[in-house]
Structures are given as structure tokens and as C-alpha cells.
Amino acid sequence: MKSFAVLLVAFVSLGIVSCDSSKSSTSAPVPARQSSPEPVSHSAPESVSPTGPSSVANENWKYSEDTDEMSGKKMSWACTSAPEGAELCLRKKGGQLESYLNFNSVEDGQFLCTDDDCSSRARFDDGPVITFGGVEAAGGKTTMLFIEPASTLVSRLHKAKALKLQPPIYEHSGEVLHFEVSGLKW
DSSP states (O other): OHHHHHHHHHHHHHTSSOOOTTSOOOSOOOOOOOSSSOOOOOOOOSOSSOOOSEEEEOSSOEEEEEEOTTTOOEEEEEEEEOTTSEEEEEEEETTEEEEEEEESSTTTOOBOOOSSOOOEEEEETTSOEEEEEEEEOGGGOTTEEEEEOHHHHHHHHHHOSEEEEEOOBTTOTTOOEEEEOTTOOO
């Protein structure tokens, strides 16, 4: 371990390893979306937990707006968190509405869909259990799951105070996520 530290110091001193964030990144670019009409591609949003130029919060929901640099389209988000570590976010971009669940890291959780099922069971307040479809994020991102249809989810969220959601979570089959959803102003 001591020799590793000596090597690391040597590399940093010689400029071989740099922590300078102003240098270009080698990460792959986010694929561009097609112009209107936009098909649903389920690519991961540029910002999963939005903290754009304008951000507002109420008791249960955090709101944010930003403009897509490439398309010039206004994007807006509304997100709420569950004590189990997941976020439920709604996103509008142009005329497109998306809803997705997100874990901030693989350690917090991962979604695992089977070949024929990616559905989530939902219960709004004390209502009946209903099923929403799900789509994994493009590119194999296992910490994100799109919930469909987004318009139905948003409509029910407007009327509810609480949402219990049971998505397909890797190694935690049957776990229920609890969201306080009252006050959605969207």
C-alpha cells in the first residue's frame, strides 16, 4: 500500500494523473433526441436529480426548470423522495411527459426487469392496487426505471396524498417504496 501511495504521488507530480476538472472528460456523450414529434426513447435525463437554474421546493415536491442547450426546449421537473432511497420524478420536455424512478447509486438499489415484465404495482392512498408498465432506461442504466403511462400517473398523483409503489427491484422483490405526494402543482 505504501508503494502505491509513492507511485501516485510521483504520477501526480509528473502530471501523468490530474484531478483538474477543466480538462475534457472521456465519458460518452448523451445521445441527442429527435426533433418534434418526439418519440419516447427512455434515455436517461441529462440531470436525474435536477438542480438547474431555477429550483423551487414545497413540502413534498422539488421543482426545477432548465433549457436544453442543444434543442433550446424548456424542460421542467417535479421530484419527490421515498425514505427507502428512491426518487420519483416527472419531466416535461417540449410536449413530452415522462415519469421515472431513480436510485442515486447502485448501492441504493437497482431495477431488474424480466424479458416479459417490467411492471410496478401502485396504490394511491387507500385505493385499489393498479399496475403501471415500466421501461428500463436506454444504455443499461439499472438505477432508473420509466413508469408508463406518465399521464395516468400524474393524473392520479394530483388527487393523492400518498403513493405506495412496488417496482421490480433487484434482490428486493416485493419491497414497497413510500412517497408523500400531496401538493403536486404541475
